[in-house]
Amino acid sequence: MAKEKIILTGDRPTGRLHIGHYVGSLRRRVELQNSGLYDKTFIFIADAQALTDNMDNPEKVRQNVIEVALDYLACGLDPTKSTIFIQSQIPELCELSFYYMDLVTVSRLQRNPTVKTEIQMRNFETSIPVGFFTYPISQAADITAFKATTVPVGEDQEPMIEQAREIVRRFNHIYGETLVEPEILLPDNAACLRLPGTDGKAKMSKSLGNCIYLSDSADEVTKKIKSMYTDPNHIRVEDPGQIEGNTVFTYLDAFCRPEHFDRYWKDYANLAELKAHYQRGGLGDMKVKKFLTAIMQEELEPIRTRRKEFEQDIPAIYDMLKKGCEVAREQAAQTLDEVRRAMKINYFDDAELIAEQARKFKAE
Ligand code: ATP
Ligand code: MG
Numbered sequence: 001m002a003k004e005k006i007i008l009t010g011d012r013p014t015g016r017l018h019i020g021h022y023v024g025s026l027r028r029r030v031e032l033q034n035s036g037l038y039d040k041t042f043i044f045i046a047d048a049q050a051l052t053d054n055m056d057n058p059e060k061v062r063q064n065v066i067e068v069a070l071d072y073l074a075c076g077l078d079p080t081k082s083t084i085f086i087q088s089q090i091p092e093l094c095e096l097s098f099y100y101m102d103l104v105t106v107s108r109l110q111r112n113p114t115v116k117t118e119i120q121m122r123n124f125e126t127s128i129p130v131g132f133f134t135y136p137i138s139q140a141a142d143i144t145a146f147k148a149t150t151v152p153v154g155e156d157q158e159p160m161i162e163q164a165r166e167i168v169r170r171f172n173h174i175y176g177e178t179l180v181e182p183e184i185l186l187p188d189n190a191a192c193l194r195l196p197g198t199d200g201k202a203k204m205s206k207s208l209g210n211c212i213y214l215s216d217s218a219d220e221v222t223k224k225i226k227s228m229y230t231d232p233n234h235i236r237v238e239d240p241g242q243i244e245g246n247t248v249f250t251y252l253d254a255f256c257r258p259e260h261f262d263r264y265w266k267d268y269a270n271l272a273e274l275k276a277h278y279q280r281g282g283l284g285d286m287k288v289k290k291f292l293t294a295i296m297q298e299e300l301e302p303i304r305t306r307r308k309e310f311e312q313d314i315p316a317i318y319d320m321l322k323k324g325c326e327v328a329r330e331q332a333a334q335t336l337d338e339v340r341r342a343m344k345i346n347y348f349d350d351a352e353l354i355a356e357q358a359r360k361f362k363a364e
Helices: 019-035 047-051 058-075 092-103 106-111 113-121 135-145 155-175 218-226 247-255 258-264 271-280 285-311 314-342 351-363
Strands: 006-011 040-045 083-086 150-152 183-185
Touching: 006 019, 006 135, 019 040, 019 058, 019 150, 019 247, 040 058, 040 314, 047 058, 047 135, 058 083, 058 285, 058 314, 083 314, 092 135, 092 155, 092 314, 106 113, 113 135, 113 155, 135 155, 135 314, 155 183, 155 314, 218 285, 247 271, 247 285, 258 285, 271 285
Parallel strands: 006 040, 006 150, 040 083, 150 183
Antiparallel strands: none
C-alpha cells in the first residue's frame, strides 16, 4: 500500500490568530484540505504546549481555545474534511513524549535555535520550565502520533521539524521501522515565511503585541495599518524610499495580487511598478497604506463575516472539537500500540513471550 499522505499542524491558544498565522500556515492548510491530494488532515489546538509558558495563567489558555477554533472555521477549515482537536485531550501524546525523551540529549535541545530565541523572548534565562525546554520533543510526539507526512508551518518551526525527523530516524534505527518522517511545507512566498509585526519587528507574534488579528474590526485594521512601521528615512514625499525592511511592502508582497491594481489603484500595472516609484521618490506612505488597507479589508471581510456566523452557536463548536478529539485519540492510540510493540513493552499482548518465559523457567 502506498504511504498515506497526512497533514498535521496546530497553533497555541495564547490569543486569537493573526495574519502571520494566516499567511504562514492557515491559508495553506485550507488549500491543502480542499485539494483532495491528502488522505487525512489533523489540525490541533496546542493547549498543553501553551501551558508550558503560561502555567500560571490557565484561564488565558482556556479562553483562547474557542477563539482559535472560531478562527479556524472562519478561514475555511472544515470539520467534515479535517479532524480538529485539542492536544491535552489526547493523553497518548504524553506517553510518546516520555519515550522520545530518551532519544534526545540536553545539549541537542539547547542548540535548537527556536528554543533559544523563544527562551530569550520570554526572558526565561535560567528559569526555563522543563516542559518548555522539552517542547520540541512533545512536538515530535504530536507529529508522529498521527503519522504526519506533511507539516505546513512558518519558518520559525523549521528547527522543530528537523528535531522531529531526528527522533523518528533514531527511533526507527533502534526499534525498527515504525514512525513516519515528516516533511515541512513552508510558504512558497518569501514574505510569508515569517511575517513581521506592524512595528517592523522580525515576527508578528501574539506575545509581542504587534499583530493584525483575523477578527479585528475593519476600523481596527485601518488604524493599525495607518500607524505601521515603514522606512524611517522616508520623511518627505519626494525622498526616495526603501522597500527592504519596509513592513508595508512586505505585507503587499504577502497579500497583493495583480487584480488588486485593477480594483484599487489603476495608476500602476503591478507591484514592481509601485515599488519602483516609491524607490525613486515622490510617493507618500499614506497612499501606499491606503492601498494595503483596501487589499486587507477585501481579504479579511469574508473571514470576519463567517466568524460572526459561527459565534452564534458556540456549543456546536465544542461538540465538533469533542468529536475531533475522539477521532484523533483513536489514531494516536494505534500509533502508541505500535510504538510499545517496537519498544518491547507490550507484555500482555505477547502470548509468545509468556509461553517462551514459561518454557525457560520450567527447563531450569
Ligand atoms: P506565541 O507568541 O504564543 O508563540 P505565535 O504568534 O508565535 O504565538 P504560534 O501558535 O506559535 O503563534 O504559531 C502557529 C503557527 O503559525 C506556526 O506554524 C508558525 O510557524 C506560524 N506563524 C506564527 N507567526 C508567524 C508569522 N509571523 N509569520 C509566518 N508564520 C507564523
Ligand atoms: Mg510561537
